[in-house]
Every structure is written in C-alpha cells, then in structure tokens.
Amino acid sequence: MTTKAIDRVSGAQSAEAVPATALRSRHLLGIAGLDAGEITLILDTTEAMKEIAARPIKKVPTLRGRTVVNLFFEPSTRTRTSFEIAEKRLSADTLSIATATSSVTKGETLIDTVKNIEAMAPDMIVMRHASSGAPHLLSRICRSAIINAGDGTHEHPTQALLDAFTIREHKGRLAGLKVAIVGDLLHSRVLRSNALLLNTMGAEVWACGPATLMPAGVEQLGLRPTTVVEEAVRDADVVMLLRIQHERMHGHFFPSVREYFALFGMTRERLTLAKPDVIVMHPGPMNRGVEIDSDVADGPFSVILEQVSNGVAVRMAVLYLLAGGAQVHDEGS
C-alpha cells in the first residue's frame, strides 16, 4: 500500500477518473486495493442507492436470496446498524453476531469461528475486528466475500468512502481540495483509509495532532503533518475531526482532556480560518468538548449527520458491487 500511496501523492491522479465497470477484488479489505476508477464507480453507484432511501418503500430485491453475516468482534453501533439497514434495503438475509455472543470467548480461534459460519454458506461476511489485518487473514481462507468494517488501527474503507461521497456532494469534486484531519492520528483507521482515498483522488490531506499521536513515516503515507491546528485548518475545504478514545486520555499521549481541547479542539473561532464554505466532519462517536466543540458539531458547517445517512447508501453500493453488480430492480414502484 505504501509505495502506491507515494505514487498517488506525486502522481496526481485525476479526480475525473473514468469509473470502472466493476471491482477487481471480490473482497473489500481496504482502500489500499482500489484505484481511482473503482472509487469513482462506488461513489457513482452510491448516488443511485441514495435515491432508494428517498422512496416511500425503501427496498429493492437486488440481494434477495443472498445471505450476509455481520461479524462484529468489537463493539459498534453506528457501523453495524448502517450495514444492517443497507443489507435489508437490498433484501439480503442478514444475521449479526457480536463478540459477547460469539465463540471467541470460549477459546475458539478466529479462523475456526469463521469456518463454522462459512459452513452455513453465507455469501458475504462484514467484519469488524480489533486486530489490524484480521480480514486479510480470513480472505486467504474464506470463500465468502469479506467486507472490512474496521480492522484495528488499520483501515475502515466504507467510512472513507462515505466521507468521500459526502465531500463530493458538497464540493462536486475531491481533487484539489484541502482536507484537514485533526485528532488521534496514530490509532485511527479512519485516517489511514481517508489518506489513501483522498490521495488517490487528488486531494491535499493535512494531518494534525499532538506529536505523541503522529504515526512514524507520516509523510510517506501521503499526509502533510502539522502540530499546529491553525495551520491545518487555514483555507481548508474540509475539516475532519477524529475521536480521542477514552483509553488514550489517561496515558502518556497528552496531559489532559482540558489541554487537548485547548490546543487541538475544533472551536467556532478556529473554524473561521477555513474557507467560508468549509464542511466539518466526524466519523463518530463524538466527544463533545474534547475534539469538537458543540457549537461546531451542531453548527451550520457540520455535515456529521449527513455522513451517517450517506453511510447506508455507500454500504448498499459496496454490497451491490461485490455481489456482482446485478441490475438494481425496482420492487416498490
């Protein structure tokens, strides 16, 4: 992924990339495997899917007869709900398994757990796991299509896709935009997926956070690092905040939540440095008063709830495309 990331930074991929006609991989393990054409295809397909949500009967038969298992080894409300709604709107048979009810607590390995589920012949497995690379491990042994719904601190591809879709809706493009990502860079899978996607599409991505949370090799990931939030936000088209996780709040990473907010918190005042039509994003869940002030979260520039809405459409698009891109039929009308 890394050399590609570098190529992408220097290579100035066109944002007006011609959409691909299909995805090359049968899995969605990360943004790392996607080129600009594939990303454009997913975003274009999302537009069609979004239209379905506006209908009185929000359901199409596209995935009828297909079984999708949502396998969540890490707690998640938003992403799991979003996938479940997306699956149901496409008429898939769905089943969600959360860690608390899984065999993992009984000492079974991940591979055995998934092989058992596979023995019941699902078509796709949507997976969230605390270990980076867990979906990659499974993709080597599974027959089902694997969709990565977040692996450790590695990638969260559908989040980056819904972020890109939301940005594109507002800005009409991705190329040439200045996107400032502020927060816990070190532990963020959202950062890694967004860095890959936005670089591929020709945006300029800034990464801002305390030096203690700056990943090694940050520039080679295609990011412009800064520890000065004003520098990141200045003239930004998009400001994206990353969650500061509770377990990081009491370690060596920064002295206190209070100081974090003072140095990096997104306030209305700081936001005035950005472009007048800036949009503010957050993958959620938010810590109000830590990485983002309520004034900003609920303010006129915030598109945070739009991101959530778009998440369903993006996941419908991904499910649809990985299922083979069959014609989307109308059932309701």
Added chain:
Amino acid sequence: MRKLLLKGGRVIDPANGRDGMFDVLVDGGVIARVGRDLPAEGAEVFEVGRGLIVVPGLIDIHVHLREPGQEHKETIASGTASAVAGGFTAVACMPNTEPINDHAGITQFILKKAAEANLARVYPIGAVSIGSKGDQLSELGEQKSAGCVAFSDDGRPVATALLMRRALEYAGMLGMPVIDHCEDPSLKGDGVAHEGLHASALGLRGIPGVAESIMVERDVSLAELTGAHVHVAHMSARQSLRAVRDGKERGVKVTCEVAPHHFTLTDEALDGAVKYDTNFKMNPPLRETLDRDAMLEGIVDGSVDVIATDHAPHHADEKMVEFDRAPFGIVGLETAVPITFDRLVHSGKITLGRMIELLSVNPARVLGLPGGSLGEGVPADITVLAPDRMVTVSAGALRSKSRNTPFDGWQLRGGVAATIVAGRVVYSEEGGR
C-alpha cells in the same frame, strides 16, 4: 571407537590458519591428523565430493528447543535433528522453557534428553533470575556445575540495571558471559512490528529501534563497570551496533550476534503480496533497510561476532491467528547456512573464512565452548558444506517440529552435505537422514 577418514575436501579452519586440500583423520571421536593424502589404515572413508568444504562444526548459540514444557513446538530430539540437518554440530539452548531453566535439575534434564537424542551437542543456558522474573539471582554456580555455559533471561531483558550489574559481577566471577535480550519494556510496550512506515501503514503497534539500543547502551556501561562479559542477543537496530562498536573501541568485553533474518529481510515484508504474514513476526522485529544494511556492515567489518538463528519454533495453530495475537519467532536452524552462503558469501560481502568465524570459531569463543577448530586432539565436530548446492527451502520438509519460516520457497545457493559430531556422521545429504 572406529576411525573415520574424510578424504579429498577443501579444509577451511581459520582457528589454525588452514585453507587447502587436506584429509582429516578422526580417531576415538577426536581429530587425529590433518594432512595431505593420509592413508586409510582401517578407517572408514568418507569421500568428500568435489567442491565441498570441510569446516569445524557450526555452532548456533541462540536456539529455543522448547523442552521441557512446550513439546508441541519442538523437542530436544526434533530440535537437534533440525540442527544437524542445518549443519550445526552444537547448539546452546535458551532457558525460557516451562519450567524456566533456572535450576540445576532442569539443566540436567536437558542434558539427559540431549544425550538420548545423540545428535548435536546441547549446551544449556541458565536463567539469570529465578523464573526469569528479574527479582532474585538463580543459583548460577550450581547451574554452571550442572553444565550451563552462559546465563540469560532471554525472551525478556535482564529487568533492572541493578540486577544486570549483579549478574555480570557474579557470572564474571564464574568466568561466564551474560546474554541479554536487550529491549526496554516501556518503549516496546505492546508493539508487534518495527516502528516505521510499514507498521504505520498496516496499523500495527510499533517497536522503535531505540527500545533495543537503549538497553545495549546500559549493558555496555555495566560491562565496563564490572569488567564482565556481556553478549548482546539477536541484535537488530543500527543504534545498537553503534553502541557495541563504541564499547569494543573502549575495550569493554561486549560481543553480539545477528540472526539471518535481520541481515536479510526488512519490515517491508509485512506489506508484501501477502500482508500480515505471522511468519514475519519476530522479536526483535524485522527492521527498516537502514538497520538491515547496518547489520550487514557490522558482519563485514567485524563488529558482529556471531551469526545465531534465534530458532524459535511455534506450532502452526499458534501462528495462524491475527497478527497481534501470534507469538514472536521463526525457525532458523535449517535455513541459516543457505542464507549465509547466498546473501553473504556468494554476494561477495564476506569470505568463506569469515563465514566460518561467524558460525563456528566465534560462537565457540564467545561462550567458551570446545569447538570452532579442526586442530589435532580436539573433538571431531565437523561440518561438510556444499557451497554451490541449489537449495529450495520447503517448510514442509524441515526436520524441526515447527514450520514457521518466512523463507518457504526461497531458492538459495549453498547448503550442507554432512554433519559429523564426535566423529560420527549424524547427518548426510545422501543418507537422507
């Protein structure tokens, strides 16, 4: 005891300044004569094939044999079978078994099992502290009497500077080295890969090179203070090499070893065609190119004393898990010679003589072991190398009980033709043992 005559090979014996076509006569388990055209005189003749090289038996001073306690990974029998197949006539085994080898009784058990296996010589390394917990010194004197050749809490560093100081003083009194797994636990944290671009890209928690070097620096200072001998295990970071060089220049008794994977691979391997392959997970981790190149440089310029494998067998089930849950370590006994030949000798970085120093002469010197020499009267531990043999590494064909090698499928030039311990052929390519 029967006689054996190795006939017709090129003998390289740096300890005795010998490099040429010689016959080697073994009698009673020791080397009786080295000379040209020796008569058989009733000895069994071992015809050394064309292009093969007769060298003092190779010694791997960093091996995990897993017995007692983890026999599903390796046993002393399977580990020594792996050793002789890899050309090693002797191995020194680390004490992190279950229970930890912190007691003469366990040392005796290991030696008994090794005698039963009757393949490679086994030199146990005793734990520095009871349970390798870093609190109280083990009975180092008793362990020495039982047969330990060095002390280490390997798998963990010697926990505190004070304990390391005392261990060096006490082991120094016994004339023994302390081998340290140098790693600052707080800097290592719960890291699983070298801190750098690839760990960042893959979302793996990083271990910086200085987690190692900071403790190498501590140990060099303490070796200087105490006048005792510290040996740095599995060195991987360029900063550590600098610390060792500085120590050596000041006359400190510090030696170090590098594992084949650390002079061959880099952390980029984690982000290859197959990502998150746990056969690339070891501790210390594969580091970046600058570090790998520094290890090569140290091997070439003499700063590195020893090549040792850190042979760390793990069961396939233990490795087929999420990357951050997999145990650290790879097997190394059967790939060390092909890698060393291919990457160091045939690439022109080092001479054959230097290779033998790194794999035989210096390991013997560092741990004060017999061996490393083909001088008359010394135990007849001999390795016959096949420098031009093309070897395709096959994990499934390893003699080790475990298969966790990152080199599966690699094609390498250079192998082992035969291994002879105390005058007895314990492995030969033709014999197919």
